[in-house]
Amino acid sequence: MSARAGMRAIDFTRVTLTDPFWAPRLETNRRVTLDIQYKHLVETGRIAGIDPEHRPGDRSAHHQFWDSDVAKWIETAAYSLAVHRDGVLEARVDEVIERFAKLQRPDGYMNSWYTAVEPEKRFTNLRDMHELYCAVHLIEAAVAYHRATGKRRFLDMVCRYADLIDSLFGAEPGKRRGYPGHQELELALVKLYRATGRERYLRLAKYFLDERGRRPHYFDLEAEARGEDPRAWRHGSYEYNQSHLPVREQTRVVGHAVRALYMYSGMADVARETGDRSLLEACDVLWHNLCSEQLFVTGGVGQSRTNEGFTRPYDLPEETAYCETCAAVAFVFWNHRLLQAKAEARFADCMELALYNGAVSGVSLAGDRFFYVNPLASLGDHHRQEWFICACCPGNISRLIASVGQYFYSEADDAAWVHLYGAGRAELRVAGTELVLTQRTGYPWDGTVVLELDPARSAAFTLALRIPGWCRAPRLSVNGEPVDLGGRIAAGYARIHRTWNRGDRVTLELPMPVEGIYADPRVRLANGKVALRRGPIVYCVEEVDNPFTPLARLALPRSAPLEAVYERDLLGGVVTVRAEVDVAVGREGQALYAMDPPRTERRTIKAVPYAVWDNRAPGEMLVWLRESDR
Numbered sequence: 001m002s003a004r005a006g007m008r009a010i011d012f013t014r015v016t017l018t019d020p021f022w023a024p025r026l027e028t029n030r031r032v033t034l035d036i037q038y039k040h041l042v043e044t045g046r047i048a049g050i051d052p053e054h055r056p057g058d059r060s061a062h063h064q065f066w067d068s069d070v071a072k073w074i075e076t077a078a079y080s081l082a083v084h085r086d087g088v089l090e091a092r093v094d095e096v097i098e099r100f101a102k103l104q105r106p107d108g109y110m111n112s113w114y115t116a117v118e119p120e121k122r123f124t125n126l127r128d129m130h131e132l133y134c135a136v137h138l139i140e141a142a143v144a145y146h147r148a149t150g151k152r153r154f155l156d157m158v159c160r161y162a163d164l165i166d167s168l169f170g171a172e173p174g175k176r177r178g179y180p181g182h183q184e185l186e187l188a189l190v191k192l193y194r195a196t197g198r199e200r201y202l203r204l205a206k207y208f209l210d211e212r213g214r215r216p217h218y219f220d221l222e223a224e225a226r227g228e229d230p231r232a233w234r235h236g237s238y239e240y241n242q243s244h245l246p247v248r249e250q251t252r253v254v255g256h257a258v259r260a261l262y263m264y265s266g267m268a269d270v271a272r273e274t275g276d277r278s279l280l281e282a283c284d285v286l287w288h289n290l291c292s293e294q295l296f297v298t299g300g301v302g303q304s305r306t307n308e309g310f311t312r313p314y315d316l317p318e319e320t321a322y323c324e325t326c327a328a329v330a331f332v333f334w335n336h337r338l339l340q341a342k343a344e345a346r347f348a349d350c351m352e353l354a355l356y357n358g359a360v361s362g363v364s365l366a367g368d369r370f371f372y373v374n375p376l377a378s379l380g381d382h383h384r385q386e387w388f389i390c391a392c393c394p395g396n397i398s399r400l401i402a403s404v405g406q407y408f409y410s411e412a413d414d415a416a417w418v419h420l421y422g423a424g425r426a427e428l429r430v431a432g433t434e435l436v437l438t439q440r441t442g443y444p445w446d447g448t449v450v451l452e453l454d455p456a457r458s459a460a461f462t463l464a465l466r467i468p469g470w471c472r473a474p475r476l477s478v479n480g481e482p483v484d485l486g487g488r489i490a491a492g493y494a495r496i497h498r499t500w501n502r503g504d505r506v507t508l509e510l511p512m513p514v515e516g517i518y519a520d521p522r523v524r525l526a527n528g529k530v531a532l533r534r535g536p537i538v539y540c541v542e543e544v545d546n547p548f549t550p551l552a553r554l555a556l557p558r559s560a561p562l563e564a565v566y567e568r569d570l571l572g573g574v575v576t577v578r579a580e581v582d583v584a585v586g587r588e589g590q591a592l593y594a595m596d597p598p599r600t601e602r603r604t605i606k607a608v609p610y611a612v613w614d615n616r617a618p619g620e621m622l623v624w625l626r627e628s629d630r
Helices: 022-043 066-083 087-103 112-116 131-149 153-168 185-196 199-211 218-225 257-274 277-293 325-342 345-362 392-402
Strands: 015-017 409-412 415-418 424-430 433-441 448-455 459-466 475-478 481-483 493-500 504-509 514-517 529-534 537-542 554-557 563-567 574-584 600-609 625-628
Touching: 015 022, 022 066, 022 392, 066 087, 066 112, 066 131, 066 392, 087 131, 087 153, 112 131, 131 153, 131 185, 153 185, 153 199, 185 199, 185 257, 199 257, 257 277, 257 325, 277 325, 277 345, 325 345, 325 392, 345 392, 345 459, 345 537, 409 424, 415 424, 415 433, 448 459, 459 504, 475 493, 493 504, 529 574, 554 600
Parallel strands: 415 459, 554 625
Antiparallel strands: 015 424, 409 415, 424 433, 433 448, 448 504, 459 493, 475 481, 475 504, 514 529, 529 537, 529 625, 537 600, 554 574, 563 574, 574 600
């Protein structure tokens, strides 16, 4: 059944990052974030709540999706253990897995809420409850832990649970025609299929996608069976969970952003495994809709707090932008999958945008505080928190960081693909031989990338290097000899085919001037404004560097020089941007309104990468700056 071919993502265990951006974050994630999250899981009762004998019937001692928070921690721990053996951490994970083993029912069922609080309501409300969503993260954690340690106990447990779900749901006679209200099970089942080779899991993932949105609508029937009027649903339209139409008929991104992007990721996975081009074509239509009408300049996704998701085309607010951390993480997942399927740099460009900006902003540099929401402006009252009642985001950003190496490279039988740039080392297999690829670069602060190739034997293959969409004038040389890129770039990748030998060196120059970014004029809140970007990094101004509030009174002249300055001792070492601006001066003691415009003063501002804002003194923040004609 599998149609996997061509480009294959490199497992993160085969990538070592030593770069100035990701390497410190990986270390902080391992040394700080994992412990911090476990502490919160214990203190909030999430770990104790797994035990079926922990205060049974007490709703206050449990929550419907707490299992998923614990499972994400296990998944992050597994990624850490895969590259850093830690007996204490492994023993801690094993102890939590034994709690889940005690929770698991004889038929394979494994959910703490429905075991301890509402056992009679199992699988009666797929629309609203997070039963299948919790199963998702148990599966993903078990697959990751098995790969990291070789231990099968947890994997066998989730297989029993997945077998139960498969026995209950499907198009076969006697099965329920249901599907998840909160998507992600689709992609988790594909992971389980890849880990076990059991095609029933792939078939079930495809069923969930094929069935979604069909009539009669399962969520209507399910609500009526509970004695509820489906029309009284608080979210109103089934656009909220993307079940308003069959997935292949959906052409607009709508509803809850995280659910949507997880579903799209599952569509890409199933398409890759089954050869179903219709799912891939549907993904392409939805990708174009999102990126042309509803994507924030930071790579953030989802405009509204009301539905935690999408609103209408070109509605991209600033202070009220939702941009949930989980949505940016899911956007990375989706683009990575589409990249493997289509080998087009547009997906890597979006993946990079979210990774370096709207996703990693979700955790502090210290690794102990988190954003749920990532707005594009703040009046000084929005800060990362230690934890959340709904704590999906901390575990999501930590598992992304722990496995970030997987996004840098892919391999094929005849090609080595480099999608992202950063100092480090990767092990690939190309043209029947082992290849060690080493990057030497200061990226993302410096655009010079030196790649050293060390094949086990001389071999002919293509080295495909992404030319980022933000780069206007790339230059390339091989062993010191310039390479004319004319005719060599296809789908955003410079492709060099030759016989490669040990010690060959490729130098890629990606000039990184600071540039202004302008939104489509239909983005009404960005009209007359400009955002600053240098390479993959989007910038913002913070009050701590620019003490003239409100920051909205500054205007950046269109002709103002933009200076990039590397500051080693600031925010872990970042490139900042400096420029002269005009700041409107208040009229003290005068009327609120006047016939004359306010006078302006010339000031110098400093902008910092959006990803690291709110790591110092609290204050206002802006991404979009007013622009003047001067």
